[in-house]
Amino acid sequence: MTRDLGPLARDLSLPYYEDALPAHDCFHAKRVRDLSIRLADRSERSVDRDVLAAAAWLHDIGRPLERTGAIDDHDQWAAAEAVDLLDAEGASTETIDAVEHCIRAHSIRSSSPDPETVEAELLFDADKLDATGAVGLVRLACIVGERSGRTGERYAAIDDSSIPGADEPDVPDVAILREWARKRLDALQTPPARRLGESRWQFMDDFFAQFYAEIGVDGER
Template sequence: MEKEMYLKIENYMLTCMRDGAHDCHHIYRVLYSALDIASEYNIDKDVLIAACLLHDIGREAQFKNPECDHAVVGADMAYKYLCEIGWKESKANHVRNCIFAHRYRNDNLPRTIEAKILFDADKLDVTGTIGIARTMMYKGIVSEPLYSVDSNDKVLDGNGDEPPSFFKEYNWKLKNVYDKFFTDRAKAIAEKRRKASIDFYESMYREVSSVHKTGKHLLEASLE
């Protein structure tokens, strides 16, 4: 991709990012991971770079209306923008299809190698410690707690039918993403990060459970 075109697309991306957990640094990490993964494949780099830069531009629309799917909205936004700046319809549509299929929470599976690489690079950013940090940040943005407790003040581990929380997101997504990668390179990178994620969750669960268990008894003993 010519540098002038890259800068044009990058600048457009920068005007769209409003979410601290999905900021421009997330975009750059996804792009850099994608280029690392792509070194093993014969790909259309223009499509891959544009898809990485633009994959989260629909996030603001999803914040305003949770019924929106940022992958669907962003795919259409990217297609329209690329056509406006002179991209061929076929290439712009390829980028749209990559973005459309990058989300973990839907059934739109990536089909081209560029789409698979984007999916894998984006999912790498929810592995290891960076995945923990970004998830906790996002939960704060949407005003969801770190964990929930039951009627007896027992800390719920996130595996059951309970309100949204960091623990629930960990057990639904962060713990399971390691088996969802399409490329061997992404699988290898993710596997190196897995233990850090597990250790954090298990340590945090033990810590908060201990506080609640001990504190509940102390409080009961202090009340008449």
């Protein structure tokens, strides 16, 4: 292999994101790449940044296919696809195995394996942190829209669905975004990620306090 792994993985990944929606597009992949390297710089352990960068670029290449129902599990599909892509480029078996594990372990789903390397932990954490803070609020709202579009029904309400007289009171309200973010923060693997996560959580706390104040609902939920 004659090219650096990170830039190579970027170029290999971009065609897969052409049909991606905003929450899981190439910009998300780049943010995860940048944040994972930032966390690596703060880690006390030795990190293979080439493996980490490659896995970040490739981790969500299966999202567009999963969204349309062409595949069932985007992380497992992306891991297998990454193996083929990197093997065709002459990457070493050791490198390919390391990238594959990172991708297989990046999801919060119960079916995903636990991260067993520092690179896998950092990718997991960077991916979860991109669903927190200001960027995370926008991404999670996009995901609600995606799921509403896929099911043909409203997935969650922007307002407070417990207000008497509101339509579809059983539909989750905007607090679902807070729950999703907290679940991801609680799952973080590394100290640098947990430190960054708490600052992002503080922003989200302030956001929701402002949100509920604007719609006239008690923010203590």
